[in-house]
Amino acid sequence: MTWTVTRNGLLAGALALGLAGCNTLNLADFPQAGVTDYAALYSSLPEEQFPINALNVERIPEQNRRVLVDYETDEKRGTLVINTKDKFLYLVLGQDKALRYRVGVGRAGYSWSGRAKVGWKREWPKWTPTKEMIQRRPVLRRYEDGMDPGLSNPLGARALYLLENGIDNYYRIHGTNKPGSVGTAASSGCIRLYNHDIIDLYERVKPNADVVVEHS
Template identity: 40%
Template sequence: MLTRRNFVAAGAVAAVSACARPAPEPVTRAATEAALPDYPPVPSFYDAITNEPFPIPAIEPGQIAPELWRQEVTNMWPDRPRGTIIVDPDAAMLYFIESPTTATRYGVSVGAAGYEWQGTARLQFRRSWPRWKVPDAMIERKPELAPYSVAHGGMPPGPGNPMGARALYLFQDGVDTLYRVHGDAAPRELGRSVSSGCIRMLNQDVIHLHDRAVHGADVTVLPSLKPAGLEAMY
């Protein structure tokens, strides 16, 4: 029987689309902040990071469910080489293949555009503290973002830049898919659908992933079974 993971493994690829799409009834960050219970204190690797160009605050105690913490798990794709990244949008999980038996799993939040694209792409490049370059199609919907267009060089890195501390860029057949894995997720967003972005990670986690990622590795985004219903800001 053809499962959704077998479907991806067979190389099925959906149409490429940008990390932006209008849709009704966005789920906002404020809504996620009020929706989750308190959890145990997080591990020490979620402490503040002070040796970056911009400060990264510690994750406050009780903000993340333990199953969403960064952790080593059994590799469910033992035939994939080390460095392969698997994104499961519906489970809000990202896996980095370490060996035939182990993977590092990260909890993520998934923006509207994170459900729009599926298939296997290439990790073309990575950026530390990337600029946010707003596509022209988004500026047509949100003219106030025009100062951050590609032509104007984008938004400078740092606090307030929605790309966060790191970003991974996916290309397919030499073409930018506009699908991004990036930082700046709020702790309470993890495991949830949010109103903006592609795949958003805690800055602590996206730094960890960035430093381990393998240039040119496959990044497979599993098909989503969730209906569209979010508005993407970036």
């Protein structure tokens, strides 16, 4: 499996790709230009249930920005491939193309690898710490019935819930209230993206999509 970053990125106007539609990838769905308007890509989102401020693109390292890349894989179109070593998530588009998102991954001792499915999706989800998390940090007991959605919620603006053999494995692909953690190994095993990127990914991913988590 190999990937090569294209020189041009995605414009903010590139919206959901119909992954369940025709098998031919229409690159017209991904407008490109000599200079990508990343300020627009990560601009404020006032229409959200909880309005999201713009990200300062000057503080987003180039490798952390959402981008269309060349990507050779045997995985089918619509699959999410997460490389926890390099801290990238790839949405396979077919025709040797993928959308690449920078992610935060599990810190040492909390990472996971294998295959799963997207069981369901939630906008502005509640967050409920696991029993193990509460044992490690008793202060989280206040949220054992769940933390209400909002900008301070650790799951951020969207979440994809993963199933292994039809059973919730408690790993999530989600937004974050700590954008500085994207590109690092800081979570309890879940995969986190900028809120802007998880909103984009959420619109493109279908329930029951394949998820592959690998370390190399």
